[in-house]
Amino acid sequence: xxxxxxxxxxxxxxxxxxxxxxxxxxxxxxxxxxxxxxxxxxxxxxxxxxxxxxxxxxxxxxxxxxxxxxxxxxxxxxxxxxxxxxxxxxxxxxxxxxxxxxxxxxxxxxxxxxxxxxxxxxxxxxxxxxxxxxxxxxxxxxxxxxxxxxxxxxxxxxxxxxxxxxxxxxxxxxxxxxxxxxxx
Amino acid sequence: xxxxxxxxxxxxxxxxxxxxxxxxxxxxxxxxxxxxxxxxxxxxxxxxxxxxxxxxxxxxxxxxxxxxxxxxxxxxxxxxxxxxxxxxxxxxxxxxxxxxxxxxxxxxxxxxxxxxxxxxxxxxxxxxxxxxxxxxxxxxxxxxxxxxxxxxxxxxxxxxxxxxxxxx
Numbered sequence: 627x628x629x630x631x632x633x634x635x636x637x638x639x640x641x642x643x644x645x646x647x648x649x650x651x652x653x654x655x656x657x658x659x660x661x662x663x664x665x666x667x668x669x670x671x672x673x674x675x676x677x678x679x680x681x682x683x684x685x686x687x688x689x690x691x692x693x694x695x696x697x698x699x700x701x702x703x704x705x706x707x708x709x710x711x712x713x714x715x716x717x718x719x720x721x722x723x724x725x726x727x728x729x730x731x732x733x734x735x736x737x738x739x740x741x742x743x744x745x746x747x748x749x750x751x752x753x754x755x756x757x758x759x760x761x762x763x764x765x766x767x768x769x770x771x772x773x774x775x776x777x778x779x780x781x782x783x784x785x786x787x788x789x790x791x792x793x794x795x796x797x798x799x800x801x802x803x804x805x806x807x808x809x810x
Numbered sequence: 811x812x813x814x815x816x817x818x819x820x821x822x823x824x825x826x827x828x829x830x831x832x833x834x835x836x837x838x839x840x841x842x843x844x845x846x847x848x849x850x851x852x853x854x855x856x857x858x859x860x861x862x863x864x865x866x867x868x869x870x871x872x873x874x875x876x877x878x879x880x881x882x883x884x885x886x887x888x889x890x891x892x893x894x895x896x897x898x899x900x901x902x903x904x905x906x907x908x909x910x911x912x913x914x915x916x917x918x919x920x921x922x923x924x925x926x927x928x929x930x931x932x933x934x935x936x937x938x939x940x941x942x943x944x945x946x947x948x949x950x951x952x953x954x955x956x957x958x959x960x961x962x963x964x965x966x967x968x969x970x971x972x973x974x975x976x977x978x
Contacts, residue, residue: 716949744968750956751948754968 637663654792661705661731662788663693665780668704668728670721672711675738675770679710682773692780701727706783712740713753725760726809730795733783736762737776739769761803815897816841822863826856842900850886850903851913857890858918865890865899868919871926873933874902877959883907884933888915914940932957
């Protein structure tokens, strides 16, 4: 069945050396391919962006087509933290704790104006962007963004995941980034 | 009907707290009574426990801040309801911002517990005798009372807005 790849949308193998009975590529690329097509998102939905996310997960848009249909409601098993909605300052420490509980490698997607910048809630009780407490990989603009934009955001995350080298999380740059946020 | 209620409650309050009743007036169709801080607990207790008035339901209470009202900057509004007769009244009390203390009414209405915590949170009104007076909605680290008029609504840490674009 899988030989008829023109009928089924199958992820292509990474570049490598192919011969009779073997295929060789670098571990980075194979692992990146596996990771990017089996993301387990943790939805941290606090307001209307969460509703758009539900539409994104449902049949019309179907995030499952991109290998991300298995939502993880435990941070321990999640790869991708999707922050969708206004984060009150009181919620900040909780969001940070969820981020800290996620196992490496982990990515963060900030969906919508509120999560990215506070949005219209320029007020004393709202965190003015989640990047004040945790590092963010991809921002999705919009108030709220349409499901197409969410899918685009996931694809941008997939680009990052697929190209990430296996040792990136051990690099001094990455450690410095986390240290900047006071995260061990 | 409401005017009769105003007169009736005024008489009840005069009998109960005397000069503690400062003002009784109609705000549109709503009887409003201004009461001395020292008498507010007794007034609410009487209105609740008197079988004639029977205001046994605390609809809401909220803080007030009028910075220009010297000596009476801060205040509290209590809204009481008599469900069987459908009588509704407002009680107000004012006090200086330097001394924002009011007796708690949690002993009369346990539901006032969280409401009073909220008013402490936003206005810094200290309820004497409250069993657990700490912030309820804002984060514990907040070091001011955001609904007081001297504090700006906007988040002070936001850097991407300036006057030319957003009128800040």
